[in-house]
Amino acid sequence: MPETIELNINGIAKQLDAAPNRTLHDALQYQMGLTGAKHMCDRGACGSCTVIMDGRPVLSCSILVCECEGKAIETIEGIAADPKWKPLVDAYCKWDAMQCGYCTPGFLTTAKALIDRSPNPSEQDCREALAGNICMCGTYPRHATAILEAARNMNSEGGGLNG
Amino acid sequence: MKQFKHLNVRSVEEASEALGSGNAAMIAGGTDLLGVLKDNILETYPEAVVNLKSIPGLDRIREENGNLRIGSLARLADIAESELVSKKYTALAQAAKAVATPNIRNMATIGGNLAQFNRCWYFRKSENRFDCIRKGGRECFAETGDNRYHSIFGGLRIGASACKTECPAATDIPDYLEQMRGGDPGKAAQTIMKANPMPMITSRICAHPCQLGCNRCQSDESVNISAIERAVGDFIMEHRDEYYRPPAKGTAKKAAIVGAGPAGLSAAYFLRRAGLGVTVFDKKEEAGGMLMYAIPPYRLPRDIVRGFVSALRKMGVEFQVNKEIGKDILPEKLECEYDCVLYATGAWKRPIVGITGEELTVFGLDFLMDVKNWMKGKIGSEVLVAGGGNVAMDVAVTARRLGAGKVTLVCLESREEMPASPEEIERAEDEGIAIMPGWGLSRVLEAGGEIKGMELKRCVSVRDEEGKFNPQYDESQTMEMKAENILMAVGQAVDLSYFGENIGLQLTRRGLIDVSDDTKMTSKEGVFASGDVTTGPDKAIGAVVGGRKAAEGILRHLKISDPKAAEAPGESCLIRFDPEGVRKTEALKLGALDGDKRSLDLEDSISPKMDEAKREAARCRNCGCYCAFPSDIATSLSALGADIVTNRRTLSIDSLYGSSLSGSTVLEPGEIITEVAIPAPEDGSHSAFLKMAWRKSIDFPVVNCAVSTGSKARVCIGAVAPKPYRAINAEALITGKEISEKNAEEAGLIAVEGAIPFEAARYKAQLAKVLVKRALLAAGKQIAIELAIETEAK
Numbered sequence: 001m002p003e004t005i006e007l008n009i010n011g012i013a014k015q016l017d018a019a020p021n022r023t024l025h026d027a028l029q030y031q032m033g034l035t036g037a038k039h040m041c042d043r044g045a046c047g048s049c050t051v052i053m054d055g056r057p058v059l060s061c062s063i064l065v066c067e068c069e070g071k072a073i074e075t076i077e078g079i080a081a082d083p084k085w086k087p088l089v090d091a092y093c094k095w096d097a098m099q100c101g102y103c104t105p106g107f108l109t110t111a112k113a114l115i116d117r118s119p120n121p122s123e124q125d126c127r128e129a130l131a132g133n134i135c136m137c138g139t140y141p142r143h144a145t146a147i148l149e150a151a152r153n154m155n156s157e158g159g160g161l162n163g
Numbered sequence: 164m165k166q167f168k169h170l171n172v173r174s175v176e177e178a179s180e181a182l183g184s185g186n187a188a189m190i191a192g193g194t195d196l197l198g199v200l201k202d203n204i205l206e207t208y209p210e211a212v213v214n215l216k217s218i219p220g221l222d223r224i225r226e227e228n229g230n231l232r233i234g235s236l237a238r239l240a241d242i243a244e245s246e247l248v249s250k251k252y253t254a255l256a257q258a259a260k261a262v263a264t265p266n267i268r269n270m271a272t273i274g275g276n277l278a279q280f281n282r283c284w285y286f287r288k289s290e291n292r293f294d295c296i297r298k299g300g301r302e303c304f305a306e307t308g309d310n311r312y313h314s315i316f317g318g319l320r321i322g323a324s325a326c327k328t329e330c331p332a333a334t335d336i337p338d339y340l341e342q343m344r345g346g347d348p349g350k351a352a353q354t355i356m357k358a359n360p361m362p363m364i365t366s367r368i369c370a371h372p373c374q375l376g377c378n379r380c381q382s383d384e385s386v387n388i389s390a391i392e393r394a395v396g397d398f399i400m401e402h403r404d405e406y407y408r409p410p411a412k413g414t415a416k417k418a419a420i421v422g423a424g425p426a427g428l429s430a431a432y433f434l435r436r437a438g439l440g441v442t443v444f445d446k447k448e449e450a451g452g453m454l455m456y457a458i459p460p461y462r463l464p465r466d467i468v469r470g471f472v473s474a475l476r477k478m479g480v481e482f483q484v485n486k487e488i489g490k491d492i493l494p495e496k497l498e499c500e501y502d503c504v505l506y507a508t509g510a511w512k513r514p515i516v517g518i519t520g521e522e523l524t525v526f527g528l529d530f531l532m533d534v535k536n537w538m539k540g541k542i543g544s545e546v547l548v549a550g551g552g553n554v555a556m557d558v559a560v561t562a563r564r565l566g567a568g569k570v571t572l573v574c575l576e577s578r579e580e581m582p583a584s585p586e587e588i589e590r591a592e593d594e595g596i597a598i599m600p601g602w603g604l605s606r607v608l609e610a611g612g613e614i615k616g617m618e619l620k621r622c623v624s625v626r627d628e629e630g631k632f633n634p635q636y637d638e639s640q641t642m643e644m645k646a647e648n649i650l651m652a653v654g655q656a657v658d659l660s661y662f663g664e665n666i667g668l669q670l671t672r673r674g675l676i677d678v679s680d681d682t683k684m685t686s687k688e689g690v691f692a693s694g695d696v697t698t699g700p701d702k703a704i705g706a707v708v709g710g711r712k713a714a715e716g717i718l719r720h721l722k723i724s725d726p727k728a729a730e731a732p733g734e735s736c737l738i739r740f741d742p743e744g745v746r747k748t749e750a751l752k753l754g755a756l757d758g759d760k761r762s763l764d765l766e767d768s769i770s771p772k773m774d775e776a777k778r779e780a781a782r783c784r785n786c787g788c789y790c791a792f793p794s795d796i797a798t799s800l801s802a803l804g805a806d807i808v809t810n811r812r813t814l815s816i817d818s819l820y821g822s823s824l825s826g827s828t829v830l831e832p833g834e835i836i837t838e839v840a841i842p843a844p845e846d847g848s849h850s851a852f853l854k855m856a857w858r859k860s861i862d863f864p865v866v867n868c869a870v871s872t873g874s875k876a877r878v879c880i881g882a883v884a885p886k887p888y889r890a891i892n893a894e895a896l897i898t899g900k901e902i903s904e905k906n907a908e909e910a911g912l913i914a915v916e917g918a919i920p921f922e923a924a925r926y927k928a929q930l931a932k933v934l935v936k937r938a939l940l941a942a943g944k945q946i947a948i949e950l951a952i953e954t955e956a957k
């Protein structure tokens with residue numbers, strides 16, 4: 001029996017019918033048309049479906065949407081639309097930290113949460129934070145480079161506040 | 164994912180209630196549960212999912228009276244990052260950080276990690292494809308399949324093993340086989356005798372359905388369980404004074420048992436053991452019933468039966484033989500004089516088939532009882548035996564050994580349907596007996612009152628669609644068999660004439676004494692019955708079980724408890740097998756007398772020697788679940804000596820895992836982990852956790868290890884057994900010691916001494932050895948670092 005719940009997605013309050021067995025990922029993709037978080041393993045093993053919930057990067061394939069009532073959820077669509085995060089997107093493009101691109105939203109979302117938490121991450125921090133994101137094309141070395149540059153740029157732009 | 168109801172609960176009580184009422188699962192982080200549901204691997208899909216995250220306050224990490232208390236909903240990321248945990252409970256922080264991936268750790272809770280399902284790929288195969296022991300099936304597929312990530316320290320028994328399930332007495336077969344492997348036939352004897360007081364007898368005559376159940380049948384040959392039982396049985400006979408001791412304390416209650424066959428003798432043993440005064444009455448000259456009079460001595464030597472009876476006598480069981488109830492003593496009198504009476508009078512009566520000339524034939528049981536009288540060549544040169552069960556085989560072989568030139572056995576059943584056990588059919592054929600399945604008896608051919616033979620008719624089916632005995636014949640297909648003697652072994656009936664006109668007990672529709680299934684009490688208070696008199700002709704082991712159940716029923720009725728029966732079996736210990744021994748494919752064959760040496764009263768087969776029996780016991784796979792429990796957290800908590808607090812009790816982490824179906828823990832329905840409590844480490848004690856996985860992030864441990872040093876040192880290895888494994892001998896080695904390269908190395912060596920890995924998982928023992936060493940050195944190093952800081956401060 002679907003129940004109507006309220007979510008806050010990328011800063012906008014949304015109501016939706018949440019069938020008990022529906023994952024957050026499926027709800028984003030099929031009910032809200034947010035196809036950025038990718039469907040890959042569907043078992044918590046690849047990170048492609050990463051979204052940020054109450055500030056933490058989590059796996060939307062392994063969360064029931066009916067348990068997200070009242071949570072603030074950020075998806076790649078929100079990050080991409082926010083000028084504050086343009087340096088991150090730009091750095092990813094500049095360093096070509098993607099090949100087929102399927103895993104990229106997951107990486108980027110995880111990276112965003114990392115910079116949120118530690119605006120000056122070390123390379124080791126980047127590696128650790130992204131340890132659960134899998135890229136079949138093997139783009140791994142480029143992510144840290146992109147993130148470090150993005151962080152630098154964002155900091156020099158005055159914390160990126162006025163982006 | 165299939166549909167379910169979803170419940171947000173506000174308190175542990177509410178959650179427990181929701182879980183208790185029906186088939187429900189709880190969800191914490193959901194990282195394991197949702198995978199399980201998506202793959203649909205549970206025997207029953209939950210109707211409801213109860214959300215624990217809606218319970219406030221369960222995710223706290225705090226110190227209380229110096230001890231660490233972590234709420235079950237605390238997330239692994241928070242535990243890994245907690246300064247308190249990292250500093251004092253290092254192994255836990257390191258383990259938390261080693262679990263899965265950062266994003267999973269943001270969701271996964273400590274309670275969910277501890278209660279996660281195991282990762283055996285047979286278990287996890289989607290749509291529940293492998294009905295393994297962990298799911299209530301009969302076999303562990305990993306034991307013979309791909310087991311490179313499985314246990315290297317033994318398994319857990321989940322429910323009853325396949326062999327035990329098939330044993331009518333439910334003997335703890337794998338347990339006594341393990342005891343035999345351990346070189347302790349005395350323990351094995353005790354294990355068997357909990358279920359069956361006469362293994363020296365049953366091992367020789369039982370059709371051993373346990374062996375048909377044995378999981379080895381799927382790959383090669385069943386473990387020769389009966390041969391091992393026989394070695395134990397002979398061992399018991401050799402030490403009978405020890406195994407049939409009079410009870411330490413008697414009671415004033417008295418029981419009378421009518422009939423000294425397997426049911427009566429079994430009941431006598433269990434009643435006497437519990438302290439009752441027991442008197443067994445039998446109309447025959449010697450006790451033993453069918454064991455003594457019907458089963459031929461070449462299968463069961465009389466002296467073995469006599470030995471068992473005399474052991475019971477020494478235990479204090481009184482035997483009154485040559486006493487016929489109904490003639491010498493009336494049943495009413497017994498029922499008056501004794502606190503309880505058990506009728507175990509068997510099935511000895513000749514059934515009437517209803518063919519012409521039947522009166523000229525001989526009842527098979529009479530023939531067996533009267534073999535001596537047939538010694539003088541009376542048997543004739545051509546003999547026909549009717550019947551397809553074990554009694555018919557006994558009759559046919561006996562006739563042959565008496566000198567009959569040609570013995571033919573006819574039975575209604577087709578060869579596959581014959582009720583006799585395969586060994587007995589084989590024995591009969593070995594002796595040249597011609598078996599003609601699928602023929603029924605039509606009429607006796609006679610001339611002037613003298614048997615000439617039998618006319619047979621084709622039997623086309625024995626049972627009707629409902630499985631009831633209802634033979635159908637093709638009357639047009641007949642044949643004549645010449646015979647001088649016809650021996651009828653087509654069953655035995657129950658004779659209740661000793662009760663006189665008025666039996667006074669309720670009977671079944673088949674004319675058997677009606678009893679309650681588990682207590683064996685008849686319709687009359689205090690009067691019991693068991694064995695063939697309640698079931699019709701059955702296997703001896705059936706009667707042994709009937710006798711045991713009657714004894715239990717009588718004890719319950721008299722409100723007497725048997726202290727021996729109360730001895731609880733060892734629970735949730737790891738079970739072991741012999742990795743070398745299980746590779747042997749051929750079963751032990753019993754030695755046997757050469758064909759020309761076989762006779763009527765020498766036992767055909769030869770008991771195995773104790774070491775042969777021990778080797779055969781080594782073929783037992785010890786069926787259980789051999790998964791490797793993959794939690795990193797559990798290993799670290801075991802090294803820290805943590806307690807698991809639930810809404811019902813507090814358990815040590817080492818007793819959290821046990822033999823439950825599907826789940827990994829011993830938690831009961833509705834039981835919820837609420838907190839993990841970790842005692843503060845003593846001064847100077849340090850802990851460390853290390854993990855080996857194929858990929859550092861994401862992958863489950865292939866092996867992990869957590870240690871703590873000091874006076875309560877612990878060495879715990881994970882992912883190597885269905886529960887965290889404590890290397891007790893390594894703990895002893897390092898207890899109270901400072902860690903050095905040398906003792907760390909040695910601790911690693913001895914930690915894996917007890918490993919019994921599957922061939923493909925041997926490498927895990929090597930990994931474990933190295934991890935133990937390195938974890939100890941890592942814990943040791945912290946001491947060094949701390950000292951350095953202190954000196955600096957000074």
Ligand SMILES: Cc1cc2nc3c(=O)[nH]c(=O)nc-3n(C[C@H](O)[C@H](O)[C@H](O)COP(=O)(O)OP(=O)(O)OC[C@H]3O[C@@H](n4cnc5c(N)ncnc54)[C@H](O)[C@@H]3O)c2cc1C
Nearest residue numbers: 191192193194195196263271272274275276278794795836
């Ligand atoms: C890709 C992947 C990799 C992983 N790698 C590792 C690893 O390396 N090491 C490791 O240790 N684990 C690993 N795991 C397992 C992971 O750690 C567990 O899934 C997680 O810890 C379970 O926590 P949860 O809160 O998500 O539990 P859930 O999925 O919510 O629950 C798991 C089980 O526990 C029961 N349960 C939950 N809470 C309680 C409670 N309070 N009391 C009683 N029962 C409860 C649930 O009913 C369910 O049966 C991995 C999982 C995935 C998906």
Ligand code: SF4
Nearest residue numbers: 283286295303788790
């Ligand atoms: S190891 Fe356990 S879970 Fe795996 S097949 Fe064997 S019984 Fe089943």
Ligand code: SF4
Nearest residue numbers: 326377378783784786
């Ligand atoms: S292998 Fe051992 S435990 Fe398994 S069914 Fe056979 S006898 Fe029983």
Ligand code: FES
Nearest residue numbers: 042046047049061
């Ligand atoms: S799709 Fe969610 S982790 Fe792979």
Ligand code: FES
Nearest residue numbers: 099101135136137
């Ligand atoms: S870019 Fe193709 S999977 Fe990562």
